[in-house]
Structures are given as structure tokens and as C-alpha cells.
Amino acid sequence: MSSGKVLLGLLAGVAAGAALGILLAPDKGEVTRKKIITKGNDYADGLNERVSGLLESVTNKVDRAQQTVEEFVGKGRTKYDELKKQTPNGSSNS
Secondary structure, eight states, X not given: OOHHHHHHHHHHXXXXXXXXXXXXXXXXXXXXXXXXXXXXXXXXXXXXXXXXXXXXXXXXXXXXXXXXXXXXXXXXXXXXXHHHHHSGGGSXXX
């Protein structure tokens, strides 16, 4: 099971538990609705922060991978140019 599914399941469980706790509390309907909205906003903000952090992490990893590929391609071009200079007339003997 992926960590994303586990995190999503955990968040859903926590949200459901909080909603049930609020609904079963002995408050007036208006107070209960305000609590549900407040908790929902809190959970949405927390989830938004986690998703933003995950997105930033993935973006950083993609950027590093791109740099690695660019370095690898640059080294390959350098090696190709060196080998090309070593062959007569700059062409292969094939």
C-alpha cells in the first residue's frame, strides 16, 4: 500500500471521527455547524500545507534529475567530440 493512500485514509478517518464527535456533542445546531466548518477549514489548511510540501519536494527532485541528465549529456558530448577528433578527417571508420 502506498504512503499516499495511507495518509489519505488516515486523514479521512480523523475527519470522520472529528465530525462524529462534533455531531454527537450536546450543542445547539448553529454552534455545531460552526464547529464543523471550523474543523473542516483547519483540516483543509493542513492538507493544503502537506500537498504543497509534497509538490515542492517532487519539484526539487525533478530539478535535480534534470540537472543530472544535462550533466550526463554534456559529458557524452565532450567524449563524442574527443573521439571524433581522434579519427581521421573527423569521421568514423565504419
